Amino acid sequence: MIEAIIHNLHLGRTRRAADLCLRLDVAAQVRLFSALDGSDIPVLFNRVPYRRALAIFRGMSVGARQRLLSALDPAAAARLLTPAPLPELVLALDETPVERLQAILRALPADRRKALLGALQQPSGAVGRYMRPQALAVTSGTPVAGARAKLSRHEAYVLFVQDARGRYLGFVTRSSLAGRDGRETVERELLGTGMTLSPDQPLRGVRGLMARAGVGVLPVLDEWGGLAGALHGRDLPPVTVNEVRARRHGGGLRRMLSLGAVTGGLIGLPLIAALTLGALV
Incomplete structure (x- = not known):
């Protein structure tokens, strides 16, 4: 037709x-x-x-x-x-x-x-150009039950945690909160800060790091450590030919270090364990 x-x-x-x-x-x-x-x-x-x-x-x-x-x-x-x-x-x-x-x-x-x-x-190719200003977050004093409800309501997996002044403290996930006492505060269940970005940070390489670490969203922090927004993998611009060529020439130690640092940071592993994990993936 x-x-x-x-x-x-x-x-x-x-x-x-x-x-x-x-x-x-x-x-x-x-x-x-x-x-x-x-x-x-x-x-x-x-x-x-x-x-x-x-x-x-x-x-x-x-x-x-x-x-x-x-x-x-x-x-x-x-x-x-x-x-x-x-x-x-x-x-x-x-x-x-x-x-x-x-x-x-x-x-x-x-x-x-x-x-x-x-x-x-924001500069072309910078994180701030493609981030969402409203990140899915709760304050540190929020009960676990409230955090679980927010994740369910937004059909999300990761929830960022900030203090009363908006400073980023870390993140929790749907699975990390499962089975926890709903009356406890979410601050007690933090998994660490993970990898963070800044608005003026170049976007190049971020897509690959997110994909290799299995991360769909990352927090974006301002110069004072406040939660300025979130960068979602689905919001990134299309891959360019130059990016594809760069990936083909990447690998080895650089890949091991980047993957280990990201994955280790997200699950709270020490650096040596993170590097080992990166080498094994």
Whole structure:
């Protein structure tokens, strides 16, 4: 049916093309809008219901999202971007020309505009550009039962712990809290601080470390040790050709040290044990 839609667009039968488009499921609509370009996109996309449009947008690749946003008017682009997590906004707008970016920013709600500007002001390729400002965390005095409930409510595995002033203390996991006395404070169950990042830290290499250590999220700390946000593996930008080449030339002692340090830090092992673990993986 996608071919029929494109054929009708080429013949100027936009109403027929739109009717066919609305009959497709989300997966097929993602393929359709990923294949379209230029003026054909808004002709169809502007007729898609808002919730379905959001689902299509979320299913598209970064490049397809960028093409879609460049074809829509700024107000329509802003409506798509408003509910998206901050890292998705950054990825979608990273290559946008300045004038176009300014128009979309003006159409965004004030709070989203402020958050996006803060992220875009971070150096290209820095952790702060792709982190989520709101990390899943509790204070040190939270009962274990409350921490377990929060993990369950957010369907998360890792929970960060901070003190009353927002300074990062460490992390717990769903499995580490299982079977523990729910009345105890979560501070007594800390697994350590693990690997931490800073907003201005280069992103290069972080993806590999997270993958090898089996970590899906890492805390990002500000200069005072406060929890500034969290970096999720799913929010990282697509792998570039240069990164792939660099990985092929990596390994040996460097891999052993990085993997051992990360894995050991996450489970609280001493350095020598961590290095041994890294060598065995």
